[in-house]
Amino acid sequence: MSDSGRGKGRLVADRRYSKKTGGKGSTTAEKPAAKPARRKPPARKPARKRNFLVAFVLGIFGFIFGLIWRITWRVAAVAVLLLALGVGYFYATLPPVAALLDGRAQGSVTLQDRDGKIFAWRGDQFGGAVTASSVSTHLKNAVIATEDKRFYWHMGISPRGVASAVRINLAEGRGPLSGHGGSTITQQTAKLLCLGVEYDKSQWKSEAAYVSDCRQGSLVRKGREALYAMAMELKYSKDDILSIYLNRAYWGAGAYGIEAAAERYFSKHAAELNPQQSAMLAGLLTAPSTLSPTNNLERSQARASTVLRLMRDQGFLTAAQEQEAQANPAVLSEEAERKTGGYFADWVMSLVEDNPFTQKTSDDIVLKTTLDQRLQRAAEAAMNKVYSEKVTKPGSVVEAAIVVMSADGAVRAMVGGKKTGVSGVFNRATQAKRQTGSAFKPFIYATALELGRSPLDRIVDEPFCMNIAGSGRWCPENYSRNFKGPVTLTTALAQSLNIPAVKLSEGVGRSLVQKVATQFGVQSDLYDTPAMALGTSEATLLEMTAAYAGFLNGGSQVEPYGQLELRVKGESDALVTQSSGIRERVIRPEAAGQLVWMLQHVITEGTGRRAALPDGREAAGKTGTSSDSRDAWFIGFTADYVVGVWMGNDDNSPLKGVTGGSLPADIWRETMVRVNEGLEQKPLPAIAPKQPEPAPQPQVVDRQPQQQQRTPERQQRDNFIQQVLRDLLGPRN
Incomplete structure (x- = not known):
C-alpha cells in the first residue's frame, strides 16, 4: 500500500510514559531514549589585542632563531659530511698494524766489552x-x-x-x-x-x-x-x-x-x-x-x-x-x-758510522769491542785521584786525557777529559790535536838506530845555531838553559836535551825522520823545519800512543782499533771481524829493542823518574812539554800495555808549573799501577847495545929482565954496535 497520502510524521514520538511505567496492557516495544542535545560551546571571549611592540620583537627573534636553526643544521650536516670524508680518507691510507710498529730510520747499536758484557747503547x-x-x-x-x-x-x-x-x-x-x-x-x-x-x-x-x-x-x-x-x-x-x-x-x-x-x-x-x-x-x-x-x-x-x-x-x-x-x-x-767507557763508546761509534752496512740498515747491531772495563775503571780512578790530591787550585780548567792500549793497537780504555763517566762531549784523546813537544824525539832516535847508530854513540851538547831560509838565525836551547858537553845518545834522550835532538835530526835527515814518524802512525802533517825535532807539529793522544805501541811490538806500525766483531742482533754470524792492528814493519827489531832500552833510562835516570813503578816492574817512556808549556805529555809502556797521558788547557793557554815529568807522569804511574794489578811481571823487550871494545894498549917492555937474560955473546955484539954508532955520529952533547 502506498503511504503517499499520509502526512509526514515526527521522527521521534512524544514521550507519553515515564521511563519507569508504560501504558496499561501496552504491547508496543520500548523505544530507545533520545540522544542528549549537543551543548553549545561557550562563547569565546574576545581576543585581547597584543601590544604591537612586543609582537614585533617576538617576531624578529623568531625569525632570527629560525634562520639560525636552518643555517645550523645545514652547517652541521656539511661538517658531518666533511668529518666523514676526512676520517674516510685517513682510514683508506692506514696500513696494516705490523707495518707501524717500528718507525726508526736507523737501528741501534749495543756495545759489548771484550768479554761480551754490555757497557753502552747508541742509536735508536x-x-x-x-x-x-x-x-x-x-x-x-x-x-x-x-x-x-x-x-x-x-x-x-x-x-x-x-x-x-x-x-x-x-x-x-x-x-x-x-x-x-x-x-x-x-x-x-x-x-x-x-x-x-x-x-x-x-x-x-x-x-x-x-x-x-x-x-x-x-x-x-x-x-x-x-x-x-x-x-x-x-x-x-x-x-x-x-x-x-x-x-x-x-x-x-x-x-x-x-x-x-x-x-x-x-x-x-x-x-x-x-x-x-x-x-x-x-x-x-x-x-x-x-x-x-x-x-x-x-x-x-x-x-x-x-x-x-x-x-x-x-x-x-x-x-x-x-x-x-x-x-x-x-x-x-x-x-x-755502569757509566764506564763513554768516551770509548763515542770513539768506536764514530768508526762504525762510517761503515756502509750500518748506514743502510735499520737492523739492530751488536758491536763487540776491545774495551776492558777493569782497565777503564783503573784509568778513571787514576785521573780522579791525581785531580783530587794534586790539582788543588779551585776551579782549575786544566784538562787531561788517557789512552790504554795493547801492543797490537787494541784500545782497552779511554778517558777524554778530567770529568769521567760522561759521553757525548769533547773527547781530548781523539779530537784534540796538540803540539807533541819532546814526546816526538823517540822518532829521531829510532831513525838513527835504524841507520846503524848505537845508543852509546856520543854527541856534543853545546851552543848551536842554524841559518833558516826566510827565518834567519835560529839557536835552540835546552829546557835547563845549560849544556852537558859530550853525552851518549841514551843520555841525550833520557835528559830530553834539545840541541843533540836537533843535531841528530839534521844529521840523519829530516825527511827520513818524517817518514819514520808517519809510518809509525802520526797522521798529522809534520813541519819541514829544524824545529820539527822539538815537537812543534801536532798529533792526537791516540796517534802518539799507537806509535809508541810500535816501539813495544818490535818496530811495526800499529793502527788503533776498537772493534772486534759486528753482527746483527739475534744472529750468530759476524759481518765484520778484526783481531789485530799491526801493519807493516817500520824499523828493524834490533833498532826497536835498543830504543826500548834507551826509553827505560828516561824513567830510571832521566826526566821521567816520577813515573817509576813502585813494585819494580820494568817500564819505559818519554816526557814531553811543548813550547811555552802549553801541552804536557807522558807516554810509556810495560811489557803488557801502553799508556798515553796528555794535559793542557782547551784554549791552548800555557800551563803553570806543569811539565811532562810532573802531573802527566803522576797520572801515568797511577794508571799503570792499577792496570798491571795482579799481572805477572814480565821484562821489557829491551836490547842493550854492545859495549865498545877497549882500544889496544901499547906493550910495555921490561928491559931489566931482558938485560939479565942476555948471553955473553949477545952482550959482546951489542957493545960492538954501540961502538960503531959512536964512531959514525961522534960524541953527544
Missing part, C-alpha cells in the same frame, strides 16, 4: 716488536692510568679531556693549546705516526726537522690529528692502537719501544716487568729525557711513586700491592748503572 734502540697482550699487565695498566684512563671507552678523542686541558692551560697563564694537550693515547699515537707522513731525506733538512714538524700543535694540526685518531679507532682494535703506541713511544736514553726500554733500564723483557718498574717506565712518557733513570734516578723514582698511586686509585693495584711497590722502588740493572 728498538728491541723488537711487542703487543699489548704480550707485555706485562702491570705495564699496560700503568700506561693507561697515567696517559688515558678512559682509553677503552672513547672513540679516539676526549672532549672532556680537551676541555680540562684548556682550562688548566688558561689557569696557568698559557694559551689554550699550549702545555697540556688533553690528548688520548690514540691521538698521541697519531702524532707518533706523523699522521702517516714518513721521513724522506730529500724533503727534510734533517730528521730533527721532520720530528719537529710532526710535533707542532697548531689548531689545524690538532684537527687533522683528531681525524686520524678516529680513523685509527675504526681501522684497528684498542689493543692494536696500544701496541703501536708502546712500540713507537720514546722512553729516554735512546730507547724507542717498550722492549728496548725494559732492556735498557732493567735488563729484562717487557713481559717480565713488576709494578714498580712498570710505573717508572710509564712515568717517563711525560718527559723521557728529563725523567730518565740513567739521568736522575731519584727524580724517576718520585715520578713512579705518583704513577703507583694512580694505579691504586683506578683499581689496577690493591692497597697492599701499592704499599709493597712504594717500599721497594725500581732501580737500574747492573748493566744500565
Whole structure:
C-alpha cells in the first residue's frame, strides 16, 4: 500500500510514559531514549589585542632563531659530511698494524766489552716488536692510568679531556693549546705516526726537522690529528692502537719501544716487568729525557711513586700491592748503572758510522769491542785521584786525557777529559790535536838506530845555531838553559836535551825522520823545519800512543782499533771481524829493542823518574812539554800495555808549573799501577847495545929482565954496535 497520502510524521514520538511505567496492557516495544542535545560551546571571549611592540620583537627573534636553526643544521650536516670524508680518507691510507710498529730510520747499536758484557747503547734502540697482550699487565695498566684512563671507552678523542686541558692551560697563564694537550693515547699515537707522513731525506733538512714538524700543535694540526685518531679507532682494535703506541713511544736514553726500554733500564723483557718498574717506565712518557733513570734516578723514582698511586686509585693495584711497590722502588740493572767507557763508546761509534752496512740498515747491531772495563775503571780512578790530591787550585780548567792500549793497537780504555763517566762531549784523546813537544824525539832516535847508530854513540851538547831560509838565525836551547858537553845518545834522550835532538835530526835527515814518524802512525802533517825535532807539529793522544805501541811490538806500525766483531742482533754470524792492528814493519827489531832500552833510562835516570813503578816492574817512556808549556805529555809502556797521558788547557793557554815529568807522569804511574794489578811481571823487550871494545894498549917492555937474560955473546955484539954508532955520529952533547 502506498503511504503517499499520509502526512509526514515526527521522527521521534512524544514521550507519553515515564521511563519507569508504560501504558496499561501496552504491547508496543520500548523505544530507545533520545540522544542528549549537543551543548553549545561557550562563547569565546574576545581576543585581547597584543601590544604591537612586543609582537614585533617576538617576531624578529623568531625569525632570527629560525634562520639560525636552518643555517645550523645545514652547517652541521656539511661538517658531518666533511668529518666523514676526512676520517674516510685517513682510514683508506692506514696500513696494516705490523707495518707501524717500528718507525726508526736507523737501528741501534749495543756495545759489548771484550768479554761480551754490555757497557753502552747508541742509536735508536728498538728491541723488537711487542703487543699489548704480550707485555706485562702491570705495564699496560700503568700506561693507561697515567696517559688515558678512559682509553677503552672513547672513540679516539676526549672532549672532556680537551676541555680540562684548556682550562688548566688558561689557569696557568698559557694559551689554550699550549702545555697540556688533553690528548688520548690514540691521538698521541697519531702524532707518533706523523699522521702517516714518513721521513724522506730529500724533503727534510734533517730528521730533527721532520720530528719537529710532526710535533707542532697548531689548531689545524690538532684537527687533522683528531681525524686520524678516529680513523685509527675504526681501522684497528684498542689493543692494536696500544701496541703501536708502546712500540713507537720514546722512553729516554735512546730507547724507542717498550722492549728496548725494559732492556735498557732493567735488563729484562717487557713481559717480565713488576709494578714498580712498570710505573717508572710509564712515568717517563711525560718527559723521557728529563725523567730518565740513567739521568736522575731519584727524580724517576718520585715520578713512579705518583704513577703507583694512580694505579691504586683506578683499581689496577690493591692497597697492599701499592704499599709493597712504594717500599721497594725500581732501580737500574747492573748493566744500565755502569757509566764506564763513554768516551770509548763515542770513539768506536764514530768508526762504525762510517761503515756502509750500518748506514743502510735499520737492523739492530751488536758491536763487540776491545774495551776492558777493569782497565777503564783503573784509568778513571787514576785521573780522579791525581785531580783530587794534586790539582788543588779551585776551579782549575786544566784538562787531561788517557789512552790504554795493547801492543797490537787494541784500545782497552779511554778517558777524554778530567770529568769521567760522561759521553757525548769533547773527547781530548781523539779530537784534540796538540803540539807533541819532546814526546816526538823517540822518532829521531829510532831513525838513527835504524841507520846503524848505537845508543852509546856520543854527541856534543853545546851552543848551536842554524841559518833558516826566510827565518834567519835560529839557536835552540835546552829546557835547563845549560849544556852537558859530550853525552851518549841514551843520555841525550833520557835528559830530553834539545840541541843533540836537533843535531841528530839534521844529521840523519829530516825527511827520513818524517817518514819514520808517519809510518809509525802520526797522521798529522809534520813541519819541514829544524824545529820539527822539538815537537812543534801536532798529533792526537791516540796517534802518539799507537806509535809508541810500535816501539813495544818490535818496530811495526800499529793502527788503533776498537772493534772486534759486528753482527746483527739475534744472529750468530759476524759481518765484520778484526783481531789485530799491526801493519807493516817500520824499523828493524834490533833498532826497536835498543830504543826500548834507551826509553827505560828516561824513567830510571832521566826526566821521567816520577813515573817509576813502585813494585819494580820494568817500564819505559818519554816526557814531553811543548813550547811555552802549553801541552804536557807522558807516554810509556810495560811489557803488557801502553799508556798515553796528555794535559793542557782547551784554549791552548800555557800551563803553570806543569811539565811532562810532573802531573802527566803522576797520572801515568797511577794508571799503570792499577792496570798491571795482579799481572805477572814480565821484562821489557829491551836490547842493550854492545859495549865498545877497549882500544889496544901499547906493550910495555921490561928491559931489566931482558938485560939479565942476555948471553955473553949477545952482550959482546951489542957493545960492538954501540961502538960503531959512536964512531959514525961522534960524541953527544
